[in-house]
Amino acid sequence: VHLLGLLSDRRRNLPPGPRPLPLVGSLLSLGALPHRSLARLAERHGPVMALRLGTVTTVVASSADAARDFLQRHDAAFSARAAPDGAHVFAHYAHSMGWLPATSPRWRALRKVCSGELFAPHRLDTQQALRQEKVRQLVSHVDRLAREGGEPVRVGRLAFATALNIARLDVQGLRRRIEGLFRRLHGMIDDLIEHRLRERAADGENTKKNFLDVLLDYRSAEDGRGFERQTILSLISDLFSAGTDTSSATVEWAMAELLLNPSSMARARDELNQVVGSKPVIEESDIGQLKYLQAIVKETFRLHPPAPFLLPHLAETTTQVRGYTVPRGARVLVNAWAIGHDAKVWPEPEKFVPERFLEKEVDFRGRDFELLPFGSGRRICPGMPLAVRMVHLMLASLLHRFHWRLPADVEKNGLDMSERLGVNLAMATPLEAIATPV
């Protein structure tokens, strides 16, 4: 079997990889931190590498050039998705933007609503006050903890609540990773839709439009039909699950790195003092001038991409990439973590050095393949414009309003920077830090 396997792999001209391809195995069989083990394997086998995980041939791209081949040059061939089992709950798969194939008209309609409406700059601009109000609540919560005897702040949890609350729904209580989460979340969103429909029926056109109205009003240009209820439900739950943990993990990792790198923290604060000064609130229009803060966010994305493999892509057609055959049905992982740690691109890749981005014109919006926290091409994260505003605003507000230090025991024993890969790449030990008002 082994020899036949070797022969047939050679005949199929698959990319190199560990041979024989293990017949059974999963991402988890690669250890708790597969982004690291696959990065090590790629050093041996190359930036385009094939493995068999379970019964599926999995191809991993681990360099900027390889990522460009899959996400730009052959974008159309690789823009389908391999849906995990969980996505089939409540027919979620057939309605969810995250899992529908890019050829599906429903996926296109959902992406269009996101880019043209929900996350379009004009729409985000009009909702700035809402985000500012949530960040104000974040600051006043930290302020209260600081004044009540310096109780440590759970940075990630707070950032999570803030990122979640901008959607005007209180679902923190539901965020336990238990079975039934979907059912309850859907039930709640369903109630919200009912409530909104009743309000609209009573008030006619007078009510102010929010995200939900945009979805309820949507009519496709092709057939004039709107979204089904199930599609709206799936979209809203996708936006919650894709948007909250990822944004809060970024703020948490950034704060942890700054606590370990006091000179970066000091430089960020100096910049905030210069740009924002004594203004009571930071506005999103200030962010453009906060170059060092932007560099901190980029450096955090490079070192700790919340989705280290993006979301799995699927080969819809058999395609030749760099002289190898990537067969139809193969799963494609882009190891954004490995790309951010590539020593050929990033000198001393393990070090937190935001300054590297002051000298280097590299951005994370999908044009520069050396830094891909949001992916690139047609599957690029649709929530990026919102995430970028929220992450900068939260981080800037926490840094501008408070001095931060680690609790004495953590200071003594060292901050645990180890990772846990669950839904996203999070700190294994949640960050706790003590704030003192400026």
Ligand code: HEM
């Ligand atoms: C720091 C924050 C965030 C990061 C790092 C992030 C990253 C990503 C990545 C890597 C992907 C997969 C791209 C690919 O497969 O090629 C993705 C997809 C997605 N993201 Fe985000 N995201 C963030 C925030 C958000 C927010 C705030 C929202 C919405 C409110 C959101 C909604 C989505 C959705 C719906 C998808 C699936 C899109 C599709 O498959 O067509 N994300 N995100």
